[in-house]
Amino acid sequence: MKVKDEDFEGNKSARKILVLFAHPAQARSEVNIPLFSDAQNNQHVTAVDLYAEYPDFNIDIECEQQRLINHDVIVFLFPLYWYSTPSILKEWQDLVLEYGFAYGQDGTALKDKLFLCAISAGGKEEAYQSDGFNHFTIRQLLQPLEQMASITHMTYLAPFALFGSRTAHEEHRINEHRKKWETLLEKLATRQLDMDKATTIENLADLCKQKGE
Amino acid sequence: MTGYFLYAFIYLVAAVIAVPIAKRLGLGSVLGYLIAGLVIGPILGLVGDETTTIQHFAEFGVVMMLFLVGLELEPRSLWAMKSKLLGLGGLQLGLTTLLITGVAIALNQPFSIALSIGLIFALSSTAIVLQTFQEKGLQQTEGGKSAFSVLLFQDIAVIPMLALIPLLAIPELVASAAEHGSHGDGHENLSLVEGLPPWAYALVIIGSVAFVTVGGHFLSRPLFKFVASSHLREIFTATALMLIIGIAALMGLVGLSPALGAFLAGVVLANSEFRHELEANIEPFKGLLLGLFFITVGAGINFTVLSENTGMIIGLTVAVMLVKAIVLYIIAVTFKLRDSNRWLFTLSLAQAGEFGFVLLSFAAQNYVLPTNIIAILSLVVAISMFLTPGLFIVFDKLIMPRYRGNTNQREQDTIDEQGSVVIAGIGRFGQIINRLLVANDVNTVVLDIRSEQIDLIRRIGTKAYFGDASKPDILHTAGAHEASLLVIAIDDKHTAAEMVKYAKHAYPNLKVLARAFDRGHGYRLRQLGADYVVSETYHSALEMGAEALRSLNIHPFQVERQKMAYKNIEDQQNDVLYHAWIDDASGERIDNNYLKLFVELESLIEDALKTDLHDKHSKMRGWTPPPKGYADKLAGDDAFDDA
Numbered sequence: 001m002k003v004k005d006e007d008f009e010g011n012k013s014a015r016k017i018l019v020l021f022a023h024p025a026q027a028r029s030e031v032n033i034p035l036f037s038d039a040q041n042n043q044h045v046t047a048v049d050l051y052a053e054y055p056d057f058n059i060d061i062e063c064e065q066q067r068l069i070n071h072d073v074i075v076f077l078f079p080l081y082w083y084s085t086p087s088i089l090k091e092w093q094d095l096v097l098e099y100g101f102a103y104g105q106d107g108t109a110l111k112d113k114l115f116l117c118a119i120s121a122g123g124k125e126e127a128y129q130s131d132g133f134n135h136f137t138i139r140q141l142l143q144p145l146e147q148m149a150s151i152t153h154m155t156y157l158a159p160f161a162l163f164g165s166r167t168a169h170e171e172h173r174i175n176e177h178r179k180k181w182e183t184l185l186e187k188l189a190t191r192q193l194d195m196d197k198a199t200t201i202e203n204l205a206d207l208c209k210q211k212g213e
Numbered sequence: 214m215t216g217y218f219l220y221a222f223i224y225l226v227a228a229v230i231a232v233p234i235a236k237r238l239g240l241g242s243v244l245g246y247l248i249a250g251l252v253i254g255p256i257l258g259l260v261g262d263e264t265t266t267i268q269h270f271a272e273f274g275v276v277m278m279l280f281l282v283g284l285e286l287e288p289r290s291l292w293a294m295k296s297k298l299l300g301l302g303g304l305q306l307g308l309t310t311l312l313i314t315g316v317a318i319a320l321n322q323p324f325s326i327a328l329s330i331g332l333i334f335a336l337s338s339t340a341i342v343l344q345t346f347q348e349k350g351l352q353q354t355e356g357g358k359s360a361f362s363v364l365l366f367q368d369i370a371v372i373p374m375l376a377l378i379p380l381l382a383i384p385e386l387v388a389s390a391a392e393h394g395s396h397g398d399g400h401e402n403l404s405l406v407e408g409l410p411p412w413a414y415a416l417v418i419i420g421s422v423a424f425v426t427v428g429g430h431f432l433s434r435p436l437f438k439f440v441a442s443s444h445l446r447e448i449f450t451a452t453a454l455m456l457i458i459g460i461a462a463l464m465g466l467v468g469l470s471p472a473l474g475a476f477l478a479g480v481v482l483a484n485s486e487f488r489h490e491l492e493a494n495i496e497p498f499k500g501l502l503l504g505l506f507f508i509t510v511g512a513g514i515n516f517t518v519l520s521e522n523t524g525m526i527i528g529l530t531v532a533v534m535l536v537k538a539i540v541l542y543i544i545a546v547t548f549k550l551r552d553s554n555r556w557l558f559t560l561s562l563a564q565a566g567e568f569g570f571v572l573l574s575f576a577a578q579n580y581v582l583p584t585n586i587i588a589i590l591s592l593v594v595a596i597s598m599f600l601t602p603g604l605f606i607v608f609d610k611l612i613m614p615r616y617r618g619n620t621n622q623r624e625q626d627t628i629d630e631q632g633s634v635v636i637a638g639i640g641r642f643g644q645i646i647n648r649l650l651v652a653n654d655v656n657t658v659v660l661d662i663r664s665e666q667i668d669l670i671r672r673i674g675t676k677a678y679f680g681d682a683s684k685p686d687i688l689h690t691a692g693a694h695e696a697s698l699l700v701i702a703i704d705d706k707h708t709a710a711e712m713v714k715y716a717k718h719a720y721p722n723l724k725v726l727a728r729a730f731d732r733g734h735g736y737r738l739r740q741l742g743a744d745y746v747v748s749e750t751y752h753s754a755l756e757m758g759a760e761a762l763r764s765l766n767i768h769p770f771q772v773e774r775q776k777m778a779y780k781n782i783e784d785q786q787n788d789v790l791y792h793a794w795i796d797d798a799s800g801e802r803i804d805n806n807y808l809k810l811f812v813e814l815e816s817l818i819e820d821a822l823k824t825d826l827h828d829k830h831s832k833m834r835g836w837t838p839p840p841k842g843y844a845d846k847l848a849g850d851d852a853f854d855d856a
Contacts, residue, residue, distance in 0.1 A: 058777045061834050099839035 014189050015114075017045045018071035022078040022089045024051050030169045031120040031162055032079055035181050039077070042182075044189035046071060050088050057091055064096040065109065073114040073188050074154070076145070079165070080121040083134075083141040093148065102152040114188070115149040116157035116204065117142055118181070120165035128163065139202055155195075160184055160204040180208035223260060227253045228504055239609075241348055243341050244602035246504050250511020260512055268509035272567060274502025275340050276461050277495050279368070279472045282343060282361070283479020284488055285352075291480055294362055301359055301544060302366020305562070308540045309335040316532065325381040329581050332374050333573060333590065334533050338566030339364045339472070340503055341601050345561070349605070355550060356557030363562055368472050371568050375468075378572065379579040414468075421467045425460055425474055429481035437487045441664045441679055453494040486667045489660065489678040493686035506567065514595050518588045526589060530596045538563040553608075553616035560604040560612075564597040635660065635696045637682035637712065638703035639670050642728055642749060646700055647675060658691045683708045685715060693720055701727040701743075706734050710741055717742035736794045755779065774835065775822050782821055786814045 019039040023032050039047040046067065054060075068074065078085050100107050119138070127133035128141070138161055139146070149156035162168060162177050184204060187193040197207055227249035235245025253259040314331030318324065342360060343352075351357040409417065433456070440452045460478050461471035482488060519526060538559050545555040573591055576582045582590070634650055636643050639661045650657050659677040661667050670677040680687040682703065693699060699716050703709050709727060716725050727743040729735030735746045755776055762772040790810050797807040 056777070058781070059835075095835050098834075098837060099843065104839055104843055 013191060014044055015072040015191060016070065017042075017073040017075060017185060017188055018067055019045055019047045019075045019077050019118075020050055020089065020092065021048060022050045022076070022086045022092075024086055024088070026051070029079070031165045031174060031177070032077060034174060034178055035077060035118065038178055038181055039075075039185065042185050042189075045185060050092060051086075054088065057088060059088075059092055059095045061095050061098070064092065065098075065101055068096070068102075068113075069109055071113070073116075074110075075116055075118055077118045078120075080119050083136075084144070085117075097148070097152060108153060111153040113154045114157055115145075115152075115154040116160060117145060118160040120162045120168075122166045123163065125163040137202060155199065157193075157198045158201045158204045160208075162205065177205065180205050183208040220260060220263065223253055224249075224505065224508055228508060232504070239606065241345055241602045241605060242504070243344055243348075243507055244599075246507030247511040247599050247602070250508035251514060252511075253508070254512025255514050255516040264509045264512045268506060268513065268570070271502050271506035271509055272571075273461065273471075274499055274504075274506050275567060276471045276475045277457060277499035278340065278343055278503060280457050280475035280479040281492060281495060281499060283476040283481075284483050284492055286480055287483045288480055294358075294365075297359060297362040297548075298366050301548060302363045302370070304544050304547075305363045305540060306335050306367060306370055308544070309537055312536050312540060313533065316536065323383075325383060326582060326586065329378055329381050329572070329576050330586075330590065332378070333569045333576070333594070334537070334565050336367050336371070336566045336568045336572070337364060337537070337562040338564050338598050338601065339368060340506060340567055341564065341598055342561050344503055345602065345605050349609070351557065354554055354557065356545075356554030356561070359545070359548065359550060359554070359558050360561050365476070367566075367568065368470055368476070371470050371571070372468075372473070374572060375575060378576055378581055381576075381581045382579050383581060383583075417467050418469060421463055421469070421474075422477065425463070425477050426481055429478045433482060433487075434485065437485070437679070438664045438668075441487070441490075441662075444662075446681075449490065450494045453491050454498070457495065486664070486671055486677055486679045489658075489687055489690045490680040492690040493680065493684060496686060496690070510567075510595050510598055513591070514599075515588065515592060519592055522589055522592075526592050526596065529589070529593045530600070533565060533593060534563045534597055534600065553613055556612045557608055560608050561601075563604060564601040565594040566598065569594040633696055634658070634698040634700060635682075635688070635691050635693055636700045636702065637661075637688075638701065638728075639666060639675075639677055640702065640704065643700070643702035644670070646702065651675065658696075660687065660691055683712050683715075685719065688712075688716065688719075693723060696723060699723050699725045701725065706730050710734070710737055713738050713741040713743045732790075733794070736791050739791060740795060778821055779818060782814070782818050786810075786817065790814060 017039075019036070021032070021036045021039070023029055023036075026033055036047060036049065039045045048067070050059075076085060076089055078089060081087075084090070097103065098107075101109050119142075121128065121138065123134055128136065128138045130136065130140075134141075138159055142159055146156045160181070162173070164171075164173075168174050168177065184193075184207075187208070194207065198204060201207060228246060231249035231252065232242050232245035235248060236242055250264075254261075254264065310328075310331040312331075313334045314324075314327045317327035317330045322330065342364060346352045346357050346360070352361070437449075437452065440449055456478065457475055460474045464471045464474035482491065485491075541559040541562055542555070545558045550558055570591065573582070573587055573594070577584065577587050634655055634657045636647050636650075636657055636659045639647060639659045643659065643661075647657055647659055657676070659667075659670065659675060660680045660682040661670075661677065662679070662681045664679050667677045667679045678691070680691065682688055682691070682701075688699075693716065699720075701709050701712050701716075703712070709729075713725055713727050716723055724744045725742065726745045726747075727738045729738050729746050729748045731748060731750075735748050738746045759772050759776050762775065763769050790807065793807040793810045
């Protein structure tokens with residue numbers, strides 16, 4: 001998949017969004033695949049399926065860095081695996097975020113970009129509480145990524161999370177979540193997102209509710 | 214001799230001109246042939262009496278066609294058709310015979326004549342209908358399959374009809390013939406079974422059917438293998454022809470329909486690995502003979518009789534077709550054929566057929582019908598055949614569009630047997646590909662020219678066929694026109710290149726994956742249009758090299774990275790090298806740029822993989838640690854623990 005070169009002439013203020021999608025078992029996906037296909041169909045988004053592009057984990061560092069440079073918003077889209085990303089996203093971080101590029105001396109390529117995670121979590125929302133089953137909130141669990149954003153000079157936004165994702169399909173919650181996702185992408189691109197709330201809230205999905213909800 | 218050439222030339226010219234024009238006008242090839250015959254026969258008068266003789270010869274095309282139809286039909290699917298065959302076919306034949314006989318009686322014909330007319334018109338034209346189905350891709354639709362069942366039943370029913378017709382002989386005709394001395398009419402009557410008592414006759418028939426079935430199953434394979442091992446194409450063709458002609462002769466001798474025998478042999482061979490090769494060999498003969506047959510039908514239209522009885526002949530033709538169509542429509546409704554399939558069934562079979570001609574001449578021989586009636590009935594048969602392509606056009610233009618939306622889905626489901634991947638060459642290389650694809654539920658059609666190889670592969674349960682995949686017609690019968698991928702894994706470098714070229718030319722939408730012998734061959738394949746090329750030794754050599762490094766105690770993951778690096782550089786430089794190769798190959802450069810670049814690639818790879826003496830890592834990017842003491846320089850930033 002090549003870096004999409006959208007022509008933003010006449011719409012200079014629209015943000016370009018890069019969605020890096022990581023799902024190693026897409027045939028079983030019920031939540032992430034629909035979100036990914038929505039992203040693919042969004043004119044402001046470059047959607048990359050990392051497992052498709054690098055099935056052997058042979059990540060092209062040069063190409064990935066160029067993609068980062070070309071976009072204003074970086075989104076990791078993934079199902080939560082052991083309170084973290086699927087392994088290819090970790091590999092991607094290890095390889096692409098080089099010293100002198102993303103951090104360290106002259107490492108300012110990512111400065112002032114927005115970063116967020118769009119995740120699906122199998123556990124219920126109540127489980128991700130300090131007194132819940134998982135003992136930590138989702139923001140707490142994603143702190144390594146928050147700090148990654150910090151050291152690479154990016155603005156970290158709250159995760160856009162769907163809880164109880166294993167039964168979301170049966171409970172007909174996916175369409176609603178997709179609508180919120182569309183709203184989020186639109187607000188990000190058109191700079192409509194309330195940044196104060198977006199950086200501090202627990203779940204970004206709560207900021208993307210439809211009218212009347 | 215010259216006379217024969219002249220006739221052959223006239224027939225060929227007529228076909229060559231008329232058929233492409235008819236096809237382009239959307240009329241179909243059958244109508245093209247019929248018109249060609251009409252032009253050279255009654256209109257220009259270039260051909261005359263010999264048409265009847267040629268027609269008998271050309272009827273052999275129908276035999277070949279049924280053989281080919283049989284090849285497409287495995288015994289299992291034939292068995293599954295049995296209720297359709299008896300139900301649809303029996304009803305069609307019975308009802309149509311009854312109605313037409315009734316009409317004939319109403320027109321003041323005596324019962325015996327009326328009944329033979331009923332029988333003659335109950336039959337439809339296998340030749341026209343199947344040829345048109347094939348051309349329009351309708352064989353696999355519900356309507357097409359049902360129509361085929363009826364045609365098959367009719368072919369079987371011809372046999373008892375031939376037995377019945379002599380019983381209908383009219384005493385006065387027999388008497389008058391006896392006075393004038395009898396005369397033969399082109400049909401020779403060599404028979405083994407004449408004069409045998411009924412039980413012996415039955416035994417002979419059962420014996421010959423058993424011979425075709427069992428012999429086809431057990432004898433054909435060693436025979437074909439033996440012939441295939443000679444690697445002589447024309448001998449394989451000769452064998453295929455020998456098989457069909459032999460069966461036709463045998464069936465003729467015991468008084469069965471040759472077409473039926475050929476069909477049976479086809480079904481027996483449907484599972485054979487030689488199926489595609491047989492198809493490809495017989496197909497051209499069938500096409501030409503059927504074409505010839507259609508021309509003779511056109512040429513045989515007798516304008517004198519037609520002009521004298523225009524009103525009656527047209528009236529009779531319309532009446533016959535109407536009666537047949539009504540019966541077919543009622544059956545279609547009864548058997549719950551829906552939508553466009555109902556109409557396809559009704560319109561496609563509403564004509565009289567070539568067996569009608571056979572029965573007519575047989576009836577004449579046996580003094581069942583007076584000659585003046587035969588002349589008129591022949592015209593009715595011919596004209597109804599002439600009108601059939603028109604009915605197909607009506608179906609295409611008026612009926613199909615109305616149902617397109619709701620029939621597509623179902624029709625797609627029923628298309629089977631066309632693998633979505635054709636694999637040419639099932640040696641060490643092709644086998645792995647095939648196994649991987651089959652394990653992932655991909656339909657494959659495997660072809661190889663080594664029959665020993667095919668035998669071996671078949672034994673482990675792979676669907677493999679003997680056939681020279683570099684032959685265009687084999688590629689076609691294997692379904693290249695409907696496949697999405699062609700994998701070329703054959704040994705011969707030159708043939709592989711020719712195949713890539715042909716496949717990309719003939720099927721522009723077909724993706725071609727080709728195995729190359731070496732770099733130069735790979736570039737040649739790429740130049741000819743292969744979509745993906747891999748050198749047969751590249752990956753295994755790389756693996757072996759990696760294993761060598763691991764054996765030397767280099768860390769396995771480090772080895773993996775070196776391998777990746779090797780691949781990356783190879784991929785990057787491949788394009789550059791390819792273009793240099795093209796320049797060199799076309800002789801535009803004299804400085805052997807390709808060789809120079811090739812040496813350059815060697816040093817590039819070496820350079821990139823060379824390990825840095827200081828940190829014992831190669832110069833490849835990835836997991837590069839930040840410089841020593843970097844943490845102090847990150848003034849103002851938070852501490853960053855990289856260890």
